[in-house]
Amino acid sequence: MKTEFTKRQLRNDNLQMANDIFRRCVHCGLCTATCSSYVVAGDERDSPRGRIYMIKEMLETGSAPDASLTHHMDRCLTCLSCMTTCPSGVDYMHLSDLARVEIEKRGPRPFRIRFTRGLLSSVMPYPRRFAVAMSLGRLARPFRPLLKAAGFKELAAMLELVPKRGKQSPEFKGGGVARPRGQQHRRVLLMTGCAQKIVRPAINDASIRLMARQGIEVIVSQDTGCCGALDMHMGRESAAIKHARRNLEAWQALEDEAPLDGIIINASGCGTSVKDYPHLLQNVKGIEEQVAHFSAKVYDISEFLADYNFGMAEQWTDLNVALHLPCSMMHGQKISYQPMQLLQNAGFNIHTLDEAHICCGSAGTYNILQPDIANELGQRKAAHIARVKPDVVATGNLGCLTQMGHHSVYPVVHFVELLDWAYGGPCPDGLEHLQDRVDRLAKTNKRNK
Amino acid sequence: MGIFTTVSNRVAAKVPRSLWRDLKEVLKPDQLILDESGRRAYETDALTAYKVMPLAVIMPETTEEVAAVAEIAHRYSIPLVPRGAGTSLAGGAVPIETAIVLCLSRMNKIIDIDYTNRTATVEAGVTNLAISQAVDRDGYFYAPDPSSQLACTIAGNIAMNSGGAHCLKYGVTTHNLLAVKMVTADGQVLEFGGSFFDPIGYDFLSLIAGSEGGLGIVTEATVMLRSKPEGARPILLGFDDIDAAGDCVAEIIGEGIIPVAIEFMDRPAIKVCEEFAGAGYPLDVEALLLIEVEGSDEEIDAALQQILRIASKFNPSHKRIATSAEEAATIWHGRKSAFGAMGRISEYLCMDGVIPLSKLSTVLEKISEICKSYKFEVANIFHAGDGNLHPLIMYDANKPGEIERVEKCGAEILELCVLAGGCITGEHGVGIEKRDLMPLQFDTLDFDNQMRIKQLFDPDWRLNPNKVFPLKMSQAFQDTGSSLLSEDDA
Amino acid sequence: MEDMLTPLVNRDLKEMILEANNKKTNLEILGHGTKRTIGRINSDATPLSLRRLSEITLYEPSELVLSARAGTPIVEIERALKSYNQQLPFEYLDFSRVFGTEPGWGTIGSIFATNFSGSRRILKGSARDHLLGVNAINGRGEEFKSGGRVMKNVAGYDLAKFMANSWGTLGVMTDVTMKLLPAPVDECTLFMYGLGEDIALEALRAAVATPYEISGAVYLNQEHAHSCLEGVTYVRDKSVTAMRLENTSKSIAYRSERIRDLLSAFGDIYYIDQPESQIFWQNMRQLMFLSEPEDAIWRISTTPRKAYQSARQIKKLVDAKVSYDWAGGLLWVTTRGVSDMGSSDIRRIVAEAGGFATLIRPGAGASSDVSPFHPLDPSHMKLTKGIKDMFDPNGVLNPGRMYDGI
Known part of the structure; x- marks a missing residue:
């Protein structure tokens, strides 16, 4: 597309980057079709192409973001499905990050929304605060209708997502080192996810067991914290940078002890952000090498384990698994086959879903901030799941797990929980009813032998 | 008051306020876009060289709403511009400043699928690919497959009479369309055709397909479904010389083989597609043919062998038969993404001329001469089976004067196509882009006979205004009843 | 002259x-x-x-x-x-x-x-x-x-x-x-004899729903079939259900086998090879099955889903014989002995099912008031008239051939 920046504007690094992105876009509109908000809203302004066009206008004229741009950027799920579709290679991710920072700085937002966003930013990345909030949330759950009626639909949506029962995992206790029984091959750090370790700590337990069984030493560090994704998606760039730098320091400390073979992420939403640290930290001088060094070691757990030979599964099940790859995995990190391959090797029957490229509506804090579109997408996803009639739904990110668990009648787990189960771990929470069937199958198999 | 005060352009100032009140009565608030930044998102389509901000944008959800809006627009003499996904490469959805854009993308329901009749009835905003996806698991598909099929809507396809790579065998939209529901300029709802073959009386569907939204606003369509072939596989044939590729196509067809698709790419195009899709296209050939045949595995093998035998006369330097569905999909993915992938390198103007196949080599040579004379790079991608050329002329949109120059270059290419016995547009439509080139193909009487039809359906010329016909000639027709220009205008 | x-x-x-x-x-x-x-x-x-x-x-x-x-x-x-x-x-x-x-x-x-x-x-x-x-x-x-x-x-x-x-x-x-x-290099036709109309239509629809590119799918009732089978070996006095395949010889061999398998439950299937197949379809193209000179001939394009039902209704009200082409999308109806040739019943039934009925030839002694072309609804008539006025304002070309004033 033609752009209209002045030479002076183009001396600004951000505007130069934006200009390069706009020039690649041919406005062909293919992205509209796979955009998770456009399929629901059917409005150009809720599509990547429309947003790019509005951002272009804002940046070219140097004007402050208006209500319309703010509204429609807020409705973007950042699922990045558009980036998979775009044949021209338009970097929507960094363009939308740029716009969000601009909106956060100068955009018009009602108090109610600013309050909710502030609340999320100051609670979710901090596990202790988050744990307290969850307990309070359980108490407040019954007041959802009241909140909705009073116009606080975002707060109501937030409470909607608080699990009805709290359950702390008996095993997962936070920081520590899991050393494998036999010979140790590699040493990795596991990022445990801020909300994940509170809401479903079993995912981390399963990840640790799964890796330790393969001779991998797994470190969980108290010094690492939020990856910064939550703040970045809300346009709070400096907060995101702060989180990222803290993590870098923690990684460096560990690396100083002994070389790290990988920084393993089992919440793909975090993975997309951590892999993008080089971009996030590009203006922080003097740490370029360090950032590059570590970002080369960041793996989604499915990527890291893809090359491992797990051998025969201990529990060979005939379970039908509907696999939902999170957008952050599929579009953000271009991970396409690894989870499916791992699950198939472990003896599960994998079913893919129609409209697999469309978001389930979770999208970080999206289902809290945009409950209407999020609910519609959640129901849409649930309908696709129902068509498959699986025994269980597997995914790779806590957000999707919560969202689909909320909308679908089928149990949802993280794929590492299934893998861990197959290779000797406990039956995942919520699948107890399937254990009997698996046992029966095992007995029949034994008899047949 | 409220949001209406935000309409601030000079055109809106002339519109009676009661228009907004009347519209508000038939629409929900979120169906009416009036703010400047919202209207700007709808000022252009996939041809961004043209942009005009409309008076308003309306997002109807039912035929009744479209009819109600059309009736109101009729009373206030407001032009209407129908829009689907805005993927037109000819500016087909670019509004004028006094017009309301009727964006039908929310009308995206599949109404009925009937395998006994082998039809699908869908709302206007359903995407082309969504129809095929909806019937895929039952062994059917909808045949026309424009490259933008992922996003483009069925009503947009009808407006432009869209084709695609596979229309060599299955025909274009008009051959696959059985019925439409259409709202007229004054808000009546008319239906044409049904789940049966051939028209009752005059064949109005043949006029509606390709009328670029100028005769009515299509809100529903019934299309033919076809049974999916048992399988389909492409073969890639690379040639060191463009003529050989062209002759090879003519020979294949002359021998009585009609593949489902024969696609041609020249060296620059191959490079771009390969870089995007990693389809395994050879990078060291001048011309690449992508030929697809259908049938059972054995039938495909036999047909491909026959094609190989014919091709061997023309010394292809590269031969590769896709062996799996995945491989076939990647090969097609590269081709179908060609236009977008070109955007990685440069802005481009995408031409859509058609020529008789026998003139292929000479026309390609002349295209390259024309582009050279303007100092533009050109990549050629086209449907070789039916002679539909898509030269992509690369230019720098930010360089002053370049857009005008590239349009002149394009016009020369289209003139060349007409002189060779072809036409200026095979599947993208005329839109704004080519309206003033129409006299290359038509004379005054040809125009009169077309314009009378426009006049009958849309007496005030309010539907998708300023498209298809040369502006001066359509003005002359509206003034005098003849498109003949006075000496001053000519 | x-x-x-x-x-x-x-x-x-x-x-x-x-x-x-x-x-x-x-x-x-x-x-x-x-x-x-x-x-x-x-x-x-x-x-x-x-x-x-x-x-x-x-x-x-x-x-x-x-x-x-x-x-x-x-x-x-x-x-x-x-x-x-x-x-x-x-x-x-x-x-x-x-x-x-x-x-x-x-x-x-x-x-x-x-x-x-x-x-x-x-x-x-x-x-x-x-x-x-x-x-x-x-x-x-x-x-x-x-x-x-x-x-x-x-x-x-x-x-x-x-x-x-x-x-x-x-x-x-x-x-x-x-x-x-x-x-096509080669062709063949598969015949099934004596099927009832509804069963035959089901078989034809199943055949055209395959990927095998059936290029002709007709059902001729017993009376119509007789005269259309001149030059073809066939079983007499039975209805004929016919499906044509045109392709290379190898393809035809393969595809006809697949269709036989698919339709075996419908009855025996006879293979007619190229020379006779060509004759049969030539006869079809020449409408030999409509050779009774006294009969009125109707050609009805309609929705395949309702074809059988419409034919049954027509036969209930009019002395009519019905054959089908286009796997049920086209009905050839011959009527006998009614002065309006069944026009009002036929047109009403067809209009309800969707489609149109064209009177190709009036029967012997039939009234000349019947419109050969299917009547248009008022909105279409208005457009039709508008079009006619634009192309031929003085009505000099074939006036009235299709409709009054057109």
């Missing part, structure tokens, strides 16, 4: 039309008159035949395209196509047996003007679908063109296809350009 205008060049034709406008006379547009009796007959009109505009002006086998002057006899075009193993894919209907005229003598212009397509339409499309370009002179005496000689052309409104099916009421086509296809 009555007085007949036979222009030799376009200029003459144009002048004849202008003169008719001036003198307020009517013209009946003809080729060789093979379909002259279909539609309303206007005895006041001066016949104008295009028989002298007869020439193949362009034939490019490697482009699958042919242009001809509108008065070129179809036999001549077929002869030219044969030498390159090509064909007109839509299988035009030959009414010579029905009306007692010479076979193959219709003109190419009339084939497009009337848009009657045969059995292969179900796979390859109609005559109109293959019409790429037209030059014509409208009722105002204006020469205009639309389309061209290339396969794809979306510049301007598609007046070429619009002229198809307009029965010479809008303009006189002088030149037509059409798309061709290679003739």
Whole structure:
């Protein structure tokens, strides 16, 4: 597309980057079709192409973001499905990050929304605060209708997502080192996810067991914290940078002890952000090498384990698994086959879903901030799941797990929980009813032998 | 008051306020876009060289709403511009400043699928690919497959009479369309055709397909479904010389083989597609043919062998038969993404001329001469089976004067196509882009006979205004009843 | 022979039309008159035949395209196509047996003007679908063109296809350009005998739903079947369900086996090979099954889903025999002994099911009040009238042939 920046504007690094992105876009509109908000809203302004066009206008004229741009950027799920579709290679991710920072700085937002966003930013990345909030949330759950009626639909949506029962995992206790029984091959750090370790700590337990069984030493560090994704998606760039730098320091400390073979992420939403640290930290001088060094070691757990030979599964099940790859995995990190391959090797029957490229509506804090579109997408996803009639739904990110668990009648787990189960771990929470069937199958198999 | 005060352009100032009140009565608030930044998102389509901000944008959800809006627009003499996904490469959805854009993308329901009749009835905003996806698991598909099929809507396809790579065998939209529901300029709802073959009386569907939204606003369509072939596989044939590729196509067809698709790419195009899709296209050939045949595995093998035998006369330097569905999909993915992938390198103007196949080599040579004379790079991608050329002329949109120059270059290419016995547009439509080139193909009487039809359906010329016909000639027709220009205008 | 205008060049034709406008006379547009009796007959009109505009002006086998002057006899075009193993894919209907005229003598212009397509339409499309370009002179005496000689052309409104099916009421086509296809190397037909109508339709639908490209799917009732099977080995006095495959010999062998497997539950399947298959479909194209001279002949295009139900209703009310083409999408109905030929019942039933009924030939002793073309609803009639007024404001071309005032 033609752009209209002045030479002076183009001396600004951000505007130069934006200009390069706009020039690649041919406005062909293919992205509209796979955009998770456009399929629901059917409005150009809720599509990547429309947003790019509005951002272009804002940046070219140097004007402050208006209500319309703010509204429609807020409705973007950042699922990045558009980036998979775009044949021209338009970097929507960094363009939308740029716009969000601009909106956060100068955009018009009602108090109610600013309050909710502030609340999320100051609670979710901090596990202790988050744990307290969850307990309070359980108490407040019954007041959802009241909140909705009073116009606080975002707060109501937030409470909607608080699990009805709290359950702390008996095993997962936070920081520590899991050393494998036999010979140790590699040493990795596991990022445990801020909300994940509170809401479903079993995912981390399963990840640790799964890796330790393969001779991998797994470190969980108290010094690492939020990856910064939550703040970045809300346009709070400096907060995101702060989180990222803290993590870098923690990684460096560990690396100083002994070389790290990988920084393993089992919440793909975090993975997309951590892999993008080089971009996030590009203006922080003097740490370029360090950032590059570590970002080369960041793996989604499915990527890291893809090359491992797990051998025969201990529990060979005939379970039908509907696999939902999170957008952050599929579009953000271009991970396409690894989870499916791992699950198939472990003896599960994998079913893919129609409209697999469309978001389930979770999208970080999206289902809290945009409950209407999020609910519609959640129901849409649930309908696709129902068509498959699986025994269980597997995914790779806590957000999707919560969202689909909320909308679908089928149990949802993280794929590492299934893998861990197959290779000797406990039956995942919520699948107890399937254990009997698996046992029966095992007995029949034994008899047949 | 409220949001209406935000309409601030000079055109809106002339519109009676009661228009907004009347519209508000038939629409929900979120169906009416009036703010400047919202209207700007709808000022252009996939041809961004043209942009005009409309008076308003309306997002109807039912035929009744479209009819109600059309009736109101009729009373206030407001032009209407129908829009689907805005993927037109000819500016087909670019509004004028006094017009309301009727964006039908929310009308995206599949109404009925009937395998006994082998039809699908869908709302206007359903995407082309969504129809095929909806019937895929039952062994059917909808045949026309424009490259933008992922996003483009069925009503947009009808407006432009869209084709695609596979229309060599299955025909274009008009051959696959059985019925439409259409709202007229004054808000009546008319239906044409049904789940049966051939028209009752005059064949109005043949006029509606390709009328670029100028005769009515299509809100529903019934299309033919076809049974999916048992399988389909492409073969890639690379040639060191463009003529050989062209002759090879003519020979294949002359021998009585009609593949489902024969696609041609020249060296620059191959490079771009390969870089995007990693389809395994050879990078060291001048011309690449992508030929697809259908049938059972054995039938495909036999047909491909026959094609190989014919091709061997023309010394292809590269031969590769896709062996799996995945491989076939990647090969097609590269081709179908060609236009977008070109955007990685440069802005481009995408031409859509058609020529008789026998003139292929000479026309390609002349295209390259024309582009050279303007100092533009050109990549050629086209449907070789039916002679539909898509030269992509690369230019720098930010360089002053370049857009005008590239349009002149394009016009020369289209003139060349007409002189060779072809036409200026095979599947993208005329839109704004080519309206003033129409006299290359038509004379005054040809125009009169077309314009009378426009006049009958849309007496005030309010539907998708300023498209298809040369502006001066359509003005002359509206003034005098003849498109003949006075000496001053000519 | 009555007085007949036979222009030799376009200029003459144009002048004849202008003169008719001036003198307020009517013209009946003809080729060789093979379909002259279909539609309303206007005895006041001066016949104008295009028989002298007869020439193949362009034939490019490697482009699958042919242009001809509108008065070129179809036999001549077929002869030219044969030498390159090509064909007109839509299988035009030959009414010579029905009306007692010479076979193959219709003109190419009339084939497009009337848009009657045969059995292969179900796979390859109609005559109109293959019409790429037209030059014509409208009722105002204006020469205009639309389309061209290339396969794809979306510049301007598609007046070429619009002229198809307009029965010479809008303009006189002088030149037509059409798309061709290679003739199939081999063909065969699968016959099933004695199936009931509903079962036969089910079998035909199952066959066309396969990927095997059935290029003809007909059901002939016992009486109709008899006369259509001249020259073909068949089981007598039974209904015939026929499915045609056209392709390479290998493909046909494979596909016919697959269809046999698929339809085995419907009954025994007989394989008719190329020579007899060709005869059978030639008979179909010549409508030999409609040979009873006393009967009225109706051609009904309708929704396959309702075809059987509509036929049953018709037979309940009228003495009618029904055969099907296009896997149920086309009904050929012959009626006998009713003065309105069952018109009101047939048209009501067809309108309810969706579709239209054209009276091809009135029966012996039938009333002449019946409109040969299916009546239009008021909104379509208004548009039709509007179109007619634009192309032929003085109504000099085939006035009344299709509808009153058209």
